[in-house]
Amino acid sequence: MDGIHDMGGMHGWGATTIEPNEPVFHATWEAKAFGFGALSARLSGTNLDAMRHAIDRQHPYIYLVDGYYGRWLACVETLLTDSGVLAPGAVEARARRLRGEDVEEPGIPETAKPDYKPTGPGSLRPLDTRPRFEIGQRVRAKTMSPRGHTRLPRYVRGHTGTVILHQPPHVLPDTNAHFLGENVQQVFAVRFASTELWGEGAERFDLTIDMYDNYLEPAP
Template identity: 30%
Template structure:
C-alpha cells in the first residue's frame, strides 16, 4: 500500500529529531490506549498486521496530524467497528463528538504459490509489486538489489495476515543494501539492513 505512512527514504524532512531517554507515555490516556490495544491483540480480536493496516488506512490529513497513540486509538476503534464489537455512533456518544475512523479495507493477497528460498550470501532483488492492501515492504527498496546476510524465523505473510485470508508462514531475510544504490548521488556511502519477507524477493 503506497500511503502517506511510508515516508522511509524520502528527502526534504530534515534531520530526525529525538530525545535521549524520552518517556514512553506523556498522559494517562496514552497508557489506556496502549493497554486497550495490547489487550485486544492478546485476546485474539485482531493481529498485529490488522492493527498496522488500520493505521495505514487513516485519512492522510488525520495521519499526519495525529500523535502516535491517537493513531493507535483510530486503528483499534476502526477494527472493532468492522468486527461488530462496537459502532461509530457508540464511540461518538462516548467521545461527545466526531470520532474519525480509518478508510475501507482492500482485498489482500495470499503468498505466491512457489516462493524462492535464499541463504546468506545470495544476491537478491526486491520485487516491484504495488498492492492496494497491507504490505511490509518499504517503498525505498522496491526494485533494488542487495545481499542476504541473515535469516529470521517464519511469520505469517503480512499481505494476507492483515486481511483475514490464508497466510502461510515464511521467513524474513536480513538484506544488506548499499545506500548509493538506494539513493544514487544523494547518500553517503554506507549500508542499510532491512528485514524482507521471502515473497518480496527474487534472485538477482
C-alpha cells in the same frame, strides 16, 4: 498499501530532537490508548498484522496530526468497528455526550469478527523447507504495490541487495492482516548499498531490511 506510514526516504521532515528524561506517556489518554491498543487484536478477533494495517489505513491527516498514540486510538476504533464490536461513530457520540452534548448514540451492531484462528502464538512458525536463497546470494526486491497490507516499503522496491542472514520463518503480513492465511515463509535479512537505493550522490552506508520470501526474486 502505499500510504503515509511508508516514510523511509521521504524529504521535507526537517530535524528531530531527543527529549531529555522523556516520560513513557505524556498524558493519561496516551497510556489508555496504549492499553486498549495492546488488547485490540483480542477484543476484535484479529491479529497484530491487522492492527498495523488499521494504523496504515488512517487518513494521512489523522495519521500525522494525532501522533503515535492518537494513531493507536484510531486503530482500536477501526478494528472494533470492522469487527462489529462498536458501531461507526460510537466513540465520537459517547465523547460528545461526556462533554454534555445532547447527541444520540448508535446501538450495538451485529458482531462481524473475521473467521480466523491463528495456528500458534505470535508471528513465528516452523517451516520445513529449505530457504530459497543462500546467504551471500544477490536478490531483488520485487516491484509490487499491493492495495492491502505489506511490509515491503517503497524505497527498496526494484533494488538489488545481498542476503546476509536467514531470519526465522514468519506468517506473511500481507495475507495474515486480511485473514487470508498465514502463508508461513522464510524471512531474509537483505543488505543494500546506499548508492543502490539513493543513487551515486548518496551518503555511504548500507541498509539491512528483513524481507519475506514473497517480496524477493533472484537478482537479474
